[in-house]
């Protein structure tokens with residue numbers, strides 16, 4: 001069976017984890033955590049980076065950090081993972097779902113302003129499949145109304161927004177805050193894992209306190225205060241050094257991982273162009289304001305029936321392909337809380353998007369076989 005995903009180990013994970021075990025310091029915020037955080041801060045000119053145990057945790061930290069109160073409204077796409085919404089629901093927020101675009105599942109930046117009310121606290125753009133949302137437009141709307149932007153960059157590591165003047169900005173460096181995931185299904189992994197990026201300097205100090213269970217422990221260890229204690233609300237968001245050690249092995253090999261994933265993505269794109277055109281199937285289109293980090297390769301089928309035929313055919317040929325989100329506005333938990341607006345594009349992606357296997361160890365032979373079986377599936 002060719003799986004949909006196979007977590008890739010670069011080779012140094014075990015040796016770095018052994019170093020942590022030998023050091024006798026297993027808890028968080030040690031050397032490997034600091035190495036990972038500095039790497040991301042320097043390479044992508046991110047604000048303060050804090051490793052977390054998941055992207056879900058990073059989003060929950062973001063919600064605490066911008067002080068979401070019951071009744072606040074948060075605008076986000078409906079076609080996303082539950083954590084994007086849950087993080088804010090936990091603080092009593094009401095979610096205002098935006099529809100996706102015709103061309104890709106990202107929220108339509110031109111239709112955000114109409115969703116803003118006096119209760120709007122933040123916009124949470126999700127860079128689906130790693131492709132950038134139209135960040136200049138989103139930041140302009142946010143600035144006009146004085147609201148926060150939190151990038152759900154779970155899938156968007158090492159990808160860029162390309163501004164009108166050609167200037168490239170790393171995704172995760174644009175919003176006031178950004179959340180990344182290192183879950184085993186993402187490009188760079190640590191099993192479970194994530195990171196909060198704090199680009200707004202005013203939020204930096206409090207972020208570190210929330211991260212450290214509401215204490216000023218980090219400032220204490222830097223010698224900035226002479227004792228530490230409970231100074232704010234917080235929780236246990238920081239990962240063990242064992243996780244950071246695993247992540248460091250991945251980070252060191254990021255360029256190699258990205259280049260292999262890009263080769264696979266391109267092979268799919270080129271190998272499936274004719275089939276897609278002949279069967280009214282869409283392929284991922286890179287927006288002019290985005291680069292590609294080869295997080296996901298998907299097909300957009302013309303109907304649910306067509307998608308089911310493709311998935312079933314591939315299953316009989318030992319290839320695992322999977323659909324993705326059930327749009328949150330029609331999920332059992334939120335259906336009766338949603339304001340009732342139709343979100344036809346989100347529904348379309350729910351019913352027609354299917355993702356193909358994409359992982360480092362997928363061989364050229366595997367890819368040829370998958371392409372050939374897709375071409376025989378209809």
Ligand SMILES: *Cc1c(COP(=O)(O)O)cnc(C)c1O
Nearest residue numbers: 054055056081083154181183194
């Ligand atoms: C994977 C993912 C998450 C959750 O990441 P975890 O690290 O598993 O918590 C959140 N949002 C999006 C868009 C994701 O793809």
